Amino acid sequence: MEMIESTGRLCQLLGMPRSAGQIYGLLYLSPRPLSLDEIADYLAISKASASTGTRQLVSWHALREVWIPGERRDYYEAVGDLSELARSAYRSFFQPKFNNSKGRLSHLQEQLEEDRKAGAVDKQEYAFCRERLDQLASLESKMRKILPLLEKFL
Amino acid sequence: MEMIESTGRLCQLLGMPRSAGQIYGLLYLSPRPLSLDEIADYLAISKASASTGTRQLVSWHALREVWIPGERRDYYEAVGDLSELARSAYRSFFQPKFNNSKGRLSHLQEQLEEDRKAGAVDKQEYAFCRERLDQLASLESKMRKILPLLEKFL
């Protein structure tokens, strides 16, 4: 139960549905795969929530569907490799946002240059914005360098 | 306006109020400090929101209060050093959660040992849980090693 609470809070902190985290926490320490009904029962949530939660986790490759011969129910078990999980989460979630931010940043820089040429900003304003945008770009470049290393290390 | 949208979304992504991010984005590119009314006016939010937002940002050291001689209003400007900002955010926000998780983890491990001694879990179950908890501990230790490095690099 402590595990369930922790993973639930963690997911909530990362902007994911709390129930998904709870499901993962439950399965992470469960010695055998569990069915939808068992999950819903144990966590005291509706089967609908359990269904949507497991499907989300499966799509994130955090859960694996397990078919037990002679059983009609679907069973689920947690993917134990958290490092791989973190990597794929990074790739499919943070990486895109990050690339997007790069595009936005360079677009801002272009726009600033245009405004300067058009005389829409005076010299002091231009210098200030330029400095701030450059600092942003520098930080972005640092992140771009270190993230792959971090990815390997985990 | 693009900047405002970006920082707003970023804050929302990190679980902070969107309006706070918008305020920071506005001030980050503003060549001069702005007053509460100017902020509320520009962002089309109520002065109440602007007030709470700025106070939050000030408490996070993301904004600086600027007193302009002969002016009764408070003026605010963005703290430009994003690296320092990230560091202090890490220290006051993530660091505590992280330490907390360490305590929980070791507590879980202790409890597992107790259960084993009490014969509450069979050998197979114990081995499974033990392995999973050990993996968690290993990941936690890696994070503990790399985070300080990352903090220095930024």
Add this chain to the structure above:
DNA sequence: TAGTTCGTTCAATCGCAACTGAACGATCTG
């Protein structure tokens, strides 16, 4: 075929954080 037992979908509800308008206290001005 009729009746179970599954998982999924969807409209309705709920909870919670963010936002707002209005009231307030503090500080200045004439």
Add this chain to the structure above:
DNA sequence: CAGATCGTTCAGTTGCGATTGAACGAACTA
């Protein structure tokens, strides 16, 4: 002192994502 101009606080509202019950379709069973 009265009046104006600030920032802050707070009860009430809003908006949005998570959750639910009920309905549904598919796959099995007798």
